[in-house]
Amino acid sequence: MKGIVASPGIAIGEVFLLEKVNIELDLTPLAEHKIQEEIEGLKKAIAKTKQQLEEIKQRTLETLGPEKAEIFNAHIMILDDFSFYKSIAANIKMKKLKAEVALDGAIKEICVMFETIDDEYMRERALDIKDVGTRLLYNLAGVENISLKDLPREVIVVANDLTPSDTVQIENDKVLGFVTELGGRTSHTAIIARTLEIPAVVGVQDITNIVKNGDILIVNGLDGTIIVNPSEDELQKYKQKRQEYIEERKELVKYKNLPAVTRDGRRVEISANIATPADVEGVIKNGAEGIGLFRTEFLYMNRDVLPSEAEQLEAYAEVATKMKEHLVIIRTMDIGGDKNIPYLNFPEELNPFLGWRAIRMCLDKPEILKTQLRAILRASKYGNLAIMYPMITGITEVRKANSILATVKQELRADGISFDEGIKVGIMVETPAAAMIADKIIKEVDFFSIGTNDLTQYTLAVDRCNEKIANLYQPFHPAVLRLIKQVIEASHKYNKWTGMCGEFAGDERGVLLLIGMGLDEFSMGAISIPNIKKTIRNLSFREMKKVAEKALNMTTPEEVIKYLDTIINRTTLNL
Amino acid sequence: MIKRTVTINNTTGLHARPASLFVKTANKFKSAITIEKDERKGDAKSIIGVLSIGAGKGAQVTIKAAGEDENLAVGQLAELLNSFDE
Numbered sequence: 091m092k093g094i095v096a097s098p099g100i101a102i103g104e105v106f107l108l109e110k111v112n113i114e115l116d117l118t119p120l121a122e123h124k125i126q127e128e129i130e131g132l133k134k135a136i137a138k139t140k141q142q143l144e145e146i147k148q149r150t151l152e153t154l155g156p157e158k159a160e161i162f163n164a165h166i167m168i169l170d171d172f173s174f175y176k177s178i179a180a181n182i183k184m185k186k187l188k189a190e191v192a193l194d195g196a197i198k199e200i201c202v203m204f205e206t207i208d209d210e211y212m213r214e215r216a217l218d219i220k221d222v223g224t225r226l227l228y229n230l231a232g233v234e235n236i237s238l239k240d241l242p243r244e245v246i247v248v249a250n251d252l253t254p255s256d257t258v259q260i261e262n263d264k265v266l267g268f269v270t271e272l273g274g275r276t277s278h279t280a281i282i283a284r285t286l287e288i289p290a291v292v293g294v295q296d297i298t299n300i301v302k303n304g305d306i307l308i309v310n311g312l313d314g315t316i317i318v319n320p321s322e323d324e325l326q327k328y329k330q331k332r333q334e335y336i337e338e339r340k341e342l343v344k345y346k347n348l349p350a351v352t353r354d355g356r357r358v359e360i361s362a363n364i365a366t367p368a369d370v371e372g373v374i375k376n377g378a379e380g381i382g383l384f385r386t387e388f389l390y391m392n393r394d395v396l397p398s399e400a401e402q403l404e405a406y407a408e409v410a411t412k413m414k415e416h417l418v419i420i421r422t423m424d425i426g427g428d429k430n431i432p433y434l435n436f437p438e439e440l441n442p443f444l445g446w447r448a449i450r451m452c453l454d455k456p457e458i459l460k461t462q463l464r465a466i467l468r469a470s471k472y473g474n475l476a477i478m479y480p481m482i483t484g485i486t487e488v489r490k491a492n493s494i495l496a497t498v499k500q501e502l503r504a505d506g507i508s509f510d511e512g513i514k515v516g517i518m519v520e521t522p523a524a525a526m527i528a529d530k531i532i533k534e535v536d537f538f539s540i541g542t543n544d545l546t547q548y549t550l551a552v553d554r555c556n557e558k559i560a561n562l563y564q565p566f567h568p569a570v571l572r573l574i575k576q577v578i579e580a581s582h583k584y585n586k587w588t589g590m591c592g593e594f595a596g597d598e599r600g601v602l603l604l605i606g607m608g609l610d611e612f613s614m615g616a617i618s619i620p621n622i623k624k625t626i627r628n629l630s631f632r633e634m635k636k637v638a639e640k641a642l643n644m645t646t647p648e649e650v651i652k653y654l655d656t657i658i659n660r661t662t663l664n665l
Numbered sequence: 666m667i668k669r670t671v672t673i674n675n676t677t678g679l680h681a682r683p684a685s686l687f688v689k690t691a692n693k694f695k696s697a698i699t700i701e702k703d704e705r706k707g708d709a710k711s712i713i714g715v716l717s718i719g720a721g722k723g724a725q726v727t728i729k730a731a732g733e734d735e736n737l738a739v740g741q742l743a744e745l746l747n748s749f750d751e
Contacts, residue, residue: 160685163685164681164682164684164685164712165681167688167689168712168713171711171712171714172711173714200713200717204717207717209678209719209721209722212678212679212716212719212720212721215719218681219713219716394681394682395676396676
């Protein structure tokens with residue numbers, strides 16, 4: 091079996107299926123004498139569920155604090171709610187239903203009641219009840235309850251897909267690898283896996299039906315191969331491969347603290363992308379010279395209210411302090427698209443990637459952006475921060491955002507709060523529109539950072555979450571390459587710089603082209619840094635300029651890739 | 666029977682956490698207590714009942730209590746709702 095490589099490395103371990111189990115409901119009416127038994131079963135399942143929730147609450151209390159644990163108190167209360175119990179018990183007794191069916195009916199009844207609530211956020215509280223209901227249903231049916239936060243031992247997680255809220259619960263030391271059915275190299279799972287340096291293969295069709303819990307799995311995050319229940323020979327072979335890979339990583343470590351300079355003296359910055367302050371450790375470990383993309387969405391996820399200025403300030407200041415004089419580019423919140431948040435009352439959208447997301451939402455609800463900008467500015471005195479707006483399509487958006495920034499600065503001055511007056515502001519170039527008018531936008535900002543994941547998706551009209559068209563997602567498409575070139579040139583013309591924080595910057599073949607095109611900063615998952623530094627140190631800027639020129643004149647992505655592969659082979663042979 | 670109307674002031678409304686506090690408090694009283702918003706009515710001693718009225722930010726809710734400690738119940742519950750001003 092084969093999938094798409096999402097994060098490199100080799101994992102060998104036991105399967106842990108994270109699946110949303112579909113429990114078959116048995117609708118046969120109960121015999122009279124079975125009713126009492128069914129009620130007893132229900133009581134037992136409730137007790138068990140309660141015990142599980144207490145345990146989760148306790149652990150959350152210890153790891154994440156009382157505020158996050160409070161939600162489980164509410165869950166326990168829902169479970170304890172006499173009206174909930176009464177309606178299930180009544181269904182069992184009166185309608186002679188099995189407990190699972192009775193419970194399912196009770197949950198549905200409650201959900202119907204919630205559906206008519208006019209406040210969307212309150213309407214979604216039905217999810218809490220469904221959550222508790224599902225847990226109880228699993229216990230009634232004797233199915234194991236599964237969550238990534240209470241993994242019993244080291245496992246390889248196999249799932250249809252992982253949601254952002256699944257992945258924040260991951261215990262790093264328990265997950266050896268990931269395999270998912272959905273997703274591509276830029277899916278959420280892939281990005282998280284690379285951040286955590288866990289081998290991952292995505293886009294493996296039907297894997298959740300092929301494996302079962304306890305199967306032994308080999309995940310080859312080097313070529314995308316998946317082997318279920320390997321033979322002794324295969325096992326030995328892969329154990330050795332894993333060892334070799336670990337050795338190779340050690341070898342690369344030598345490059346991590348060397349500057350990224352081409353053989354003929356062109357020096358570029360190598361930075362890392364991070365998703366939480368905890369990632370900074372890996373950034374420093376892998377020798378990044380800055381943070382080219384600090385995603386701030388984690389602050390907004392898995393909670394009931396917007397993060398306060400103080401909370402945000404703490405997170406930004408932590409990263410700024412740890413990174414000292416190195417540049418940290420904070421991207422303002424990029425919610426929307428595939429990242430939804432219940433408390434923001436998102437509309438149902440037919441095309442969320444073309445919808446109300448990122449800067450569009452922030453300009454609609456300026457108080458959200460204001461709070462974030464205030465926190466960033468206040469944190470700016472602890473290090474070297476820059477601000478970056480996502481999803482820009484035109485000048486007006488940049489001007490509006492900058493005018494909000496100017497207001498916030500003015501307010502801070504009035505309050506006597508100091509901040510870095512020289513803080514730099516840039517935009518993510520991730521829409522073809524922004525790339526096309528880069529020469530105009532650059533006059534309003536200090537730098538560009540190209541987000542190739544979205545730029546590719548928007549340029550080629552390919553949904554990067556749709557595995558059916560994953561083969562059409564081609565960052566090496568000449569259309570994408572030309573846009574990249576145009577953006578870099580526009581910035582240089584005004585003596586400004588362009589970075590890249592998309593996956594492309596951490597791709598060896600991409601780096602050849604990007605060096606040739608004159609990219610100034612490469613930001614990637616920290617794990618790729620040593621290898622990319624090594625690659626760059628073996629290149630000649632002059633040669634790569636010619637390579638890029640030639641590639642830009644090619645007609646198909648395949649042609650470009652083939653050409654770049656021959657260049658890589660030649661460069662490697664020259665070592 | 667005693668009743669009092671209060672406005673929900675916290676940003677996310679009477680959601681899981683405030684609702685659970687509300688229900689805990691309601692259960693300390695012997696009176697029968699309901700909480701109502703427009704046409705929706707819920708048992709104040711049941712979290713599902715309280716959540717199901719869907720009282721978001723700015724909602725006006727009416728607490729009604731009938732029983733020996735009705736005065737105290739309505740007073741304390743109204744005060745609690747007012748204190749949710751996050």
